Amino acid sequence: MAKLRHSRLQAKKLSTVTLVLSMLFMLTVVLLMLLGLGIFSLPINGDDSPPNDLTSYRRMASERGKGVGKRGEQWTEVLSWEPRAFLYHNFLSREECEYLINLAKPYMKKSTVVDSKTGQSKDSRVRTSSGMFLRRGQDKIIMDIEKRIADYTFIPVENGEGLQVLHYEVEQKYDAHFDYFLDEINTKNGGQRMGTVLMYLSDVEEGGETIFPAAKGNVSAVPWWNELSECGKKGLAVKPKMGDALLFWSMRPDATLDPSSLHGLQ
């Protein structure tokens, strides 16, 4: 009798186990069906941010403009609102800077300025540097950099000009000027320039600053104030550092020209 009760209990236990197992099997089949039909998807890489969330956009953007070499820590700072100027640290890697320099070196020519009457290039004493133009999308590395500029400025690559590599020797300069045109010919020929990104390709011992003499606000509040040359202290100055990118806008957000964007290099 005792033996019989025992085996009945065992049978009951067994059927519960079978039931649970078969239910689990059913669930697996249903899950596989949902996956197969694309009704249900498993999270990949733990990325569960919504499609138009900015974090996923940023991750995508950084994948695209990756470029060559390892970049140092990247961060941006607002330098001024009049002009609208921002500094992006470690925008380029050392390898990219060296690549640009070596690419341009054999083709460097005396820089010119644009003639406001004819729209042609002309020699000028206000600009004594040498330089050369790269074609837009010239190669993979250039394309990567252009993409990164587009992501930084929110201006599509198609709206950008080709990169220009410039070289300033000691004593060479570009007197204070605007990057926007004030004449009709040039404004029609290619349109107005909205903003400029200056990327510094080498470190310098002294000087070489980009200066905004018409900047409003406290120009001595920049962290590198004490390291600036005497000329650099005449306005808002940016000290060149290899890989850094200075973005400034020649136009205000309402598309009017911003005279505080006056700037020079020396």
Ligand SMILES: *[C@@H]1O[C@H](CO)[C@@H](O)[C@H](O)[C@H]1NC(C)=O
């Ligand atoms: C400008 O900034 C510097 C550095 O932060 C500060 O010492 C100085 O008092 C400021 N000047 C004015 C007029 O706010």
